[in-house]
């Protein structure tokens with residue numbers, strides 16, 4: 187078995203990079219980090235423990251980054267500063283300036299684990315992991331928006347071309363403004379190879395059409411729940427195909443996934459995910475996914 191490799195989104199999660207929040211999140215200044223009114227640092231740290239227990243119970247091996255008080259409150263969202271491929275990790279460059287120092291944490295973790303570094307995005311390029319979706323093993327879809335720019339997408343294409351991977355960029359809407367977090371993964375969560383949960387009104391139209399042309403079944407998320415949660419009702423993590431984790435409190439979205447054949451586990455995350463603008467997917471950087 188190799189200890190890394192992931193060019194798809196929903197195969198069994200076998201190994202994952204996560205950062206347990208501690209003092210940096212507990213003492214974070216909500217306005218500085220653009221966290222919402224339900225932010226409560228100590229409560230968020232507690233809520234994360236429930237999420238970690240769910241991932242641990244799945245049998246996935248977790249590579250832990252620890253919060254030693256470096257002040258990087260957003261770094262629990264390990265999905266964003268790096269991307270995994272079958273040939274190693276790509277170190278990304280964050281579009282949110284406060285998050286720029288996070289990439290080096292991932293680099294150290296990969297080096298310590300003996301995982302090769304395939305390449306890195308450099309200035310003025312920016313790419314965040316939340317904007318990247320493997321449509322299949324040879325196609326990476328990337329959302330171009332506030333966090334990921336064309337220069338970053340061009341660099342990513344060059345890094346991935348030798349692997350035979352095509353990178354397709356699609357423009358994202360601005361929605362709630364430049365300070366808010368809207369990633370491509372804010373409007374779609376793959377649940378299995380041929381099934382995805384989407385919020386169509388904010389999707390790039392051509393991407394929506396591409397999914398349909400590929401025969402991917404689309405579950406339309408409840409609009410009320412999407413808006414009530416600032417989009418976090420839609421951020422759903424597959425632990426394996428059709429077995430998913432979501433934030434508690436969105437029964438219509440949950441029921442829609444269950445009707446489509448999913449088993450859904452929930453955890454309370456008002457102070458963690460809703461407030462900090464990142465869901466269960468964002469809290470994980472898959473290192474190894476396998477069928």
Ligand SMILES: NC(=O)NCCC[C@H](N)C(=O)O
Pocket residue numbers: 260263265266282285315316317366367369371372462463464465467468
């Ligand atoms: N992939 C994701 O959607 N990550 C969420 C990141 C939230 C974090 N507060 C941020 O603004 O970057």
